[in-house]
Amino acid sequence: MTDISHSFTLKAIRLPGIGLWKQANWIVRIATLVGLALVVLSVAAPLVAPFDPNDQSLISRLRPPLGFDRYKDGFFLGTDELGRDILSRCTFGLRLTFALALAGACISLLIGGTLGLVAGLAGGHLDDLIMGLVDAQIAIPMTLIALLTLSVFGSSIDIMILVLGIYGWEQFARIIRAEVKKLRQMPFVEAAQAAGAPPLRIAFVHVLPNVVSPIVVQFTLNFSNIVIWESTLSFLGLGVQPPTATLGSMVGTGRDYLPTAPWIVLAPALTILLLTFAVQILGDWLRDHADVRLRSR
Amino acid sequence: MIGPVLKVEDLRVSFGGFEAVKGVSFELGARETLALVGESGSGKSATALSILRLIEREGGRITSGAVLLENDGGKTDLRHLREDALTGVRGNQISMVFQEPMTSLNPVLKIGDQVSEVFIRHRGMSKRDALAAAKQGLDEVRIPEPARRLSQYPHELSGGLRQRVMIAMALACRPKVLIADEPTTALDVTTQAEILRLIKSLQDEIGMGVLFITHDMGVVAEIADRVVVLRHGEKVEEAPVEDLFARPQAPYTQRLMAATPKLGEGSTTREAGLETVLSVDNLSTRFAKSKSLFRKADAGTLAVDGVSLTVRKGETLGLVGESGCGKSTLARSILRLIEPESGRVEVSGQLLTGLPPRQLRASRKNVQMVFQDPYASLNPRLSIKALITEPARIHGMVQAREIRDLAASLVSRVGLEEDAIDRFPHQFSGGQRQRLCIARALSVSPKLIIADEAVSALDVSIACQITDLMLDLQQRDGLSFLFISHDIAVVERVSHRIAVMYKGKIVETGSWEDVLRHPKHAYTQKLLAAVPSPDPARRRLLDDRLEHQDIAV
């Protein structure tokens, strides 16, 4: 027998793609496929969408989807309150939602990650200060921050991304700080110190790569939170500017039609469901599996 | 033997597709102590857990065999017992004591609660009676102030006390069989001796059969009547303890015996040089409780208290002492991984204390450290190549294109295949990982290596390989070692000189012979007396005269 440990920690983590796919159960596989499909759909939105998402046809508003009375030819998922094609708006909405959530989550990660890393590594008063900021953020309702920011700077897409990016940074900061604090106690960090490694090297070579999995997990959480939150902003009338479609704004502004023309809300709501569902499952699965080497200790 | 109380027949246990126990059979008589020995992973715990069918919770499965418990003249096959009947057996007729006393007790429940629970469950007592019984139980295992302990939490107790609580819990219902799975591995030798003594005397009182699991041959020699040796899930030998030590039959048992360091075998070192490599002078390190704007820093603990020592070129200084006496803190203070409070540290003439950070880091190439847990001290995300050459790279001692060669030569120096350098830490066994840690230390050709419990986490045979490797390197390169361990037998084997540490102070230093053969300090004497001797003919530990006593520093 070779000397390689046969223990159950030996998993093909080094080959993320194939190895992970093989370990995944059917739910995860479905989630992966759904996720991929949505990515493809959003990338290919201009090819897939049959119409311009903002083209109105006021005379054929509120037409139901294929298979119902008053269905209008070519508008498979029906039309909305201004006679726009829901399928087209959904695909473009998905695209924008995807972009917003991704950019938002990246910004939260950047802000929260940096602060969390600094707080965790530096400790002392800097740590206190950053955690104070985190506390302050928790205590200020996010809706207020959004509202004020949007009203000062207007609700362009850039500002929207910024606002979404502020959402959840404190979670990143907390998690990363805690993780860094834990890692700092790990013998391999001490070993690096004993080897004479300077602080920056310790931060970037030894600590940072090991917080990747909690970050990935938090990222997926944050991503879907942003998707949901963006729709809540639309509900409050603070979402992206009409006529631009995001999944959230379609749901948020279409809600009044839920009793009379449910398809307006249903299609984007289901897309949101699929999107966040896929992202969540993948995130949770990553939490359970990708982190084996640290957690098994 | 008056007929077995417990009989295990052809037991097979699998974890998924992996068979951990492959048809093991043995019998345990009343009042008998049966030792189950074997290297790590040989299936000892799996066997023990299977007896109470706790293995299912760990993800294992009993695939065949029988576990028969003598019961009022009849026999109960535990393997096919219904779950509720089984819970009636657990803790009542068969009970178990586990290795880690800290983690095996529930941290959020009071001791009284955890002990009395057993009485309530199996004896149907009221809460009040159960608490009274629990107090008596604690008294039985000789816990001082049992009444007070009842309302304490596990973390408020020392390791030895915790293990006593575990034993009190296990003995509460006067079981027929006590299974003790490495009950003393996590403890100091002195505490270990107390616990072993306790088990033995209680066994005499209650008359139960004890299945004692350990990998420490010394402990076996002290306590066992008969021994079963496991390897890769199979029984390779079964014999009365005297026979086993006198005439081991199976080749594996013979190897095991040979690898077991025995106190009194003497050191295997060669002559050391004269030049002083490390000199520590009156070093003290304090852990302040907490410092903050609004609280005065209080005195805290003085973990290292005025320690002075020297290590010469090519010399190994062994540092022994019980857990928590400050060995690791001393090592860290020498490297200034913790800032010492006062004192001087010199490495080959260079004063480390007071050095600014940049120079301090540069000085690290002279002193390297090898830690206890080899897995935890290797960054799981870096390749072996990157890991073991890291110190050399930090100190600019190697060009980028030479890294591969350096890594290859390092792994071959510690006896590993060259293709290891492209793998990752989790792909190695414990012994291999410790070799990698040593390779990493060697990458900067240090003058001194501080090995902090560098072999404690390893199996005897693997530990033996590692110490041999270290001796080898010392002879070839004239390396010096500060070798920290609580295992005196290992220290004896590798050291030129030995320092004994107790409560932060060095209480005795001298050549290994002086310290081990003619101990002067009371603590050293006690320590040596507590080391189990791997010779059943010379059992000393269970001698009641060696009772616990406190030693003044």
Added chain:
Amino acid sequence: MIGYTLRTLIKMAVTLFVIVSLVFFATRLSGNPVDFVLGVGITEDDKQLLIKYYGLDGSIWTQYWHYLGSILSGEFGLSFLERRPVSAIVAERIGPSLKLIFGTMVFTFCVSIPLGIAAAIYRDRLAGSAIMIIAFLGYAVPAFVLAIVMIMVFSYWLNWLPVVGNSTFSHYIMPTIAMSGMWVAALTRFTRNAMLDVLSQDYMRTARAKGMPERVVILKHGLRNASITLLSVMGLQIAGWIAAGSVVVESIFSWPGIGEMLVRSAIQRDYPVLQFGVLSVAVAVILINAAVDIAYAYADPRIRLAKGT
């Protein structure tokens, strides 16, 4: 202990100071009430008149001074719109809000903790996966969609539940569920993970080896330990509820709560209300955090001892 308390208090005060200052400047810089409802359809002269009348004519620093002064004197001013003391407004709203939060809390905990435990125990079975899938779905539906769909089904079609107000128990059902949706999902997952951690601990094995029935093992030995981890999460959760308020649920169910008030006063730039509202929410959040810290220390004997100086 006194030092610790003092330190904690000063920290709280600093956090509060940061929060109120942030809110002060953010609101002032984003326009005054005369730019919003009060100013609709008036001339520039009138606008200046109102600005003066509402005391918004000084420099922002003077206003800041006044504001800080007013906080210290415990005098928080009148709402620009309602012209009554803001403390009265907040007092009127805090009750319903707390009731809703309490209901949500009870519901969330009652549902998600058993679910989380079950999901951990049956981790490898279909039941465990099913629970987690439901939990994920909870995460994927915006609260307002859930609320409106529930209203359509349980009130509009079935006429089982009332939609408006907060007078009876049945008024609480839909708002609490709508508000819980996401939290149930989150807490179920947290419970599951905490429970999974605990289930593999040595003391669980000890409890079984003692012959404890499975129920006792899980609930007494397991849950107690898991609850320590959960406690800190729950603290954040409750803080989150209070801070995020529940604008959405409050406006859908015409629930006169604090979340809705905050958003409305922010939209209309009713500074005094907004500032006092944020301040009270922040105080509540900070107090809850402190309370959770204490509870946490109390629940975990290891910390209790360490802190008991």
Added chain:
Amino acid sequence: AEVTVGAANVSDYLDPGRDHSNVGSQFYYNAFDTLVGKNHDRLEMEWVPALASEWKLIEPTLMELKLREGVKFHNGEDLTADDVVFSLNRMYQATFPPYVVRSKDRLSNFAEAIKIDDYTVQVRVEREEPLWETLLNLQQVMIIPEEYTKGLTGDPKVAEDSDFEAFSLTPVGTGPYKVAEFQPGQKVVYERFDGFWGEQAPLEKATVIRMPETASRITALKTGEADIVTNIAPDQLELINADPNLKTEGSATALFHVMIMNVNHPHLKDPKIRQAMSLSIDRDLLNEALWLGKAVVPSSHTMEEMGQLHQPDLVTFEYDMEKAKSLLAESSYNGEEIVFDAFPVYYTNGVLAAQAIMEMWAEAGINGKLNVTEKWTGNDPEMMARSWSNPMYFADPFGSFGVMWAPDGPSEGAGRFNTDEEYAEMWERFRFNGDVELRNAAYAELMDRIKQDPPVLPLYRPFESWAMKSNVNWAPKKGHIPYVLDFRAGSISFN
């Protein structure tokens, strides 16, 4: 009988003098009276005695009013000339800034009210007033008790600002209902006032509760938690009418949704651009699509409620895409972005209409951009165009167009509209002339100016609907200003 009303919005304060919002208009008529009353059942103006039993001009600029005797306020006090003088002068000679702001645009001709004896007052105007009754019937000059108000805070002899502020939380009037409970922004509870001077109120109690969410309002009606709900969008009517237990009532409200344009914005200086912005909007299509054809699209800024001053033949505003395109081509327009501001939820179909307008503009070649914001940008020099509403505060072109577009009025004062001497002269003729024909002619001239250099486009009179239980007989009355919830005798009954 009792009713519960689910309203989309409830006022933050209740003071008829200070308020002229669409939200506030709902609440005052039940609890307050004016001196001169109106027959609200009829579209035409028919003045009836209210708190004044008779009135006559004793000089061209002086009117004398005899007060009804035995009128009681809700707090039990008797109404006397002092109360009337106090109430009128709080607006005519306003010192409390919110009153100042409110009185300017419509009451600037009123100089003072004078007490003659306990039941006689005189009202003096600066110039001859053609709209005497109309302006004595205004919500802003509803009568409130003097002693009570002054005594609310501070010195009980002096009317401090804080008295008026306190009044708006605990309002007292002479109407058939007293305000028994008021939670600003949330809830108004009316109870029958037994001491009312007129016909007894039909309801013992009426509760108006805020229910901002459409689905909740409709559902509350269905579950019986509300008997009447307000603000039903046209798209919801079908759903409600399909239910045999429910019905809807609605009317094209006496209010225009308008688009205002900033004539002074650098990009919009050229009137042709604004003409094109206006001409390219197909308001009939908007009506058809968003209002199911139930709204009313005007060609001039008048309403039939204005009686003889209604000028349906005037074509000030029209749809002509071709003309819009050609005007745009002639103009200085170079494709600059024209930002159209809109409130997010305030107006029914507001954002939808705005989006549709953007498409229509695009067709004409106007590069429009929608900006949905809570902020009131009407005073902002950067503002280019925005949606707004122009209610008929009283039944006269002056009460609608006039309130906004008078010389030195709010629009000019906000810097987005200019007048000159010629305009002022036309305005004079329109405002103060006693002769209806001459007034109409002057108004037509004003409209022509507006057409040539448009600062505004009335989109339509929105069709506002209320939904209620089938057994409730209630409908908005023709003679009211918009949104009034009238529960007085003869306005509501049950079967």
